Amino acid sequence: MATEIRFGSSAIQLSDIERYSAEFRANPNNRVRTNAITKSGIHGVATSFDARADMPFTFSIELETGPVTNQKQSGRCWLFAGLNTIRHGMSKRLNLPPFELSQSYAMFWDKFEKANYFLERVLDTLDEPTDSRLVQWLLQAPMQDGGQWDMFVALVEKYGIVPQYAMPETYHSSRSVLMNRLLTQKLRKQAADFRSAYTAGTTISDIRESKRRFMGEFYRLLCYFLGEPPKTFDFEYRDKEKVFHRETNLTPLGFYEKYAEDLSQYVSVINAPTADKPFGKSYTVQYLGNVEGGRQVRYVNVEIETLKSLALAQLSDGEAVWFGCDVGKASDRDDGILDTALFDYESALDTAFDMTKAERLDYAESLMTHAMVFTGANVIEGKVNRWKVENSWGKEPGKDGFFVMSDKWFDEYMYQIVVHRKYLSDDLAAAFDAEPIVLKPWDPMGSLATLR
Template identity: 35%
Template sequence: MTDTNKTGRPAAVPGALDPAWSDDLTARFSDERANRVARNAATSSNLMKAARNVSALRTYHDTFGVSRPRTGEVTNQRHSGRCWMFSALNVARAATMDLLDVDSFEFSQAYGMFYDKLEKFNSGLARIAETAGRPTSDRAVAYVLDEAMGDGGFYPFAMNLIAKWGLVPKDAMPETACSKDSSQMNQQLQRLFHRSAGELRARAAAGATPAELDDARREMVAACHRVLCVCLGEPPLTFDLELPVGKKCRLDRSRLVRQEGAPDADDQGADKADKDVERWLLVDRGLTPRAFCERYVPLDPADCVDLVCMPGEGRPWGTAWHPTLTDSVEGGRPVRWLNVEQGVLEAAAVASLRAGQPCSMSCDVMQDFPRHIEDFPGVLACDTMDYEGLLGVKLGMDRTQMLDLHETSLTHAMTFQGVELGADGSPVAWRIENSWGKEACKDGYLVASADWFRTYGGEVVVRREFVPDDVLALWDEAPTTDVAPWDPVGACLPLQD
């Protein structure tokens, strides 16, 4: 029976809200002009538009002193969680574009998605077999059951796929309805995975040997392969490559065919600009995806250093971390991060861009992002959204606090394509290629202030040559610490989608 006071009302419980207290706040709210203005603005246009600082927004411009002159058509991951793959392939295509002297090129993300799902199904079942003796309530088992078949990943996932399965141009395996919106396919893959996991656990409980479990797993992965062929189409085993290339193409001329109909220098009907241009086609038939990589993708998948900046107690500088339960390719290179100060990370990214090499980055993209503000859709900055002024409350935290309290984490991967440097050589703003299509952001790109990236960014992947020798030595020699996806480090670095 509930205790009551002399009035017959329930007695106050420590920590419980008093309705009279709340009623008093409500009655006095509209007495202040600022409250009325904020309420009217937010209820009419929502928080972001009401909080935008137009004076600050209009100071950011898409002009950069260091920038690649051609970056290719903006890609679009649609309604899928493949940002990490798009970012990695946007980096990889730069080398192919330079080799072929073309303004744009796109690898097939559907091809990558096919083998990513196949590998995840296989590695997920391997973990199910390893943990077969634990209950399904075990945190590791629960994590594998929940996360194994999602779209999310990391840059090394893509590099492992390239090293093992190769690449194909987009027209060799275009997007499908299931790759553009992966939710329905993922639902059935998840169900198939759960059923397979249950069967594998039952066989283990019945005394099946490791070899017998491996045989069973192979049959289960074959079922996943069937589903993927239905949803994404069969991945090409071979394909024909026919592609116009530029006059500065660095391939041997024996691989090129002069394009018929190209005007000769003495063609009276030709434009003078056209007379000076020879048009060539790259023709290579019967290519396998791995042969295509060897010939036309001058990128070493193993030549990458993954730097993160995760300040705070329990996250010391110079530590190398490996997230457990996440590596997607059995036998591939494990995911590994090296924790460095922000200046080290930024210097490596700047060195890469100065050399004409884009680099993958990740951040918490939805923080202070006026995505749906028509006039300023591509600005990421810390001074453009005045939520404190609108709401009349304190919201500020430093980066360490936000990491500790789960306010921010690195959830989205994109590509650095340019940087503006200040007089002291440090970054002022970054040019970022996104993968949401050219209609999103500002023609598909974002402008991030240096302060914003230092607050909500914190990862770049660069080639070894752009990393200082002392940091490279740490990358090569520092012992690796395993971190679970739910511990204080793993929570800061979740699968990116």
């Protein structure tokens, strides 16, 4: 017998390990599970045949859309989803064949604005110690690809949009990791210089003048990676009836204002069933944004059935719905299925995974990671059992790039939708417009959609 070595009552004892091993070997089912999982992997054992059969790609409500887009090796899902909602509306109004809006254009201005936003937050916190939680949170990821709906609107309202041909993809728009790493290093160095200058007695106005010079250098670097954004362009297309159209010398902002929906009328609605966020209240997140002085991130928190009814109302009127979710949970990327019944981990592992949605949020098990677009739903007697999802991972995953989501998955891993404010009840509209409760920067509702 192994000699007992004691490290204190809180340590694992060798006698404990001997007991655990004996218990494991006493049950023959444990050996069967070990053989199956080590040979085929947990998904090979836990995948439910019945669940896959219950998730066909058929829907009673289905919007006409073009081919899916592809964010490739970048975390721009929120920009792709936002631009997809705009292009669907434009295609319908202008009778356009499939086309895309420039994701690289939006990416350029997002990074430019994020740099300025980060440096302004550095100036806000000059009196904080460098190792404070707030400063360390700000320094964690000053330059990354992720974002939220209101950040998308802030960009479009300031810089407009352009067709993809006016600013096409580049190597680093589609492969952003190294670009982000280098730009992050520049920003962290600038933060260090600002804090050192402030400690040495430099005035805030002089530091801000240094920031303006730095932003010129940052603009130049972005041009190297992404190309310089167009100031004007010609909008030329042949519609589905083969009629040619041309409008010359359009500005990106003029193009948005003339051809796209007014995004200021669309609002974010969330489902966060945690004790610190009562339903029927509006919320914002401290230091969450990209455009300094732009649109504030704001949500109204509602029960899950209200979230569903709002999404279904907009879909029923023929309009797509931007949404944010935790796409990595209970999902099969290859087959494009999002369903809580898809993987029976509990039977395969003989254990329970029974956290509630609120517990997953409170204990860092789940948050919004990805943004996509609802383009359909399957309704039976007024209830949705499946949702059609337009992703931005290209045509290979799912069915030509589209995913199917079960209604139960919606309950557990859906966090945010965007709808026109006309769908809100009077009470919800008043709640949304009320002064928002300010959440901490690290609150899970401040997470950015950035999954590749």
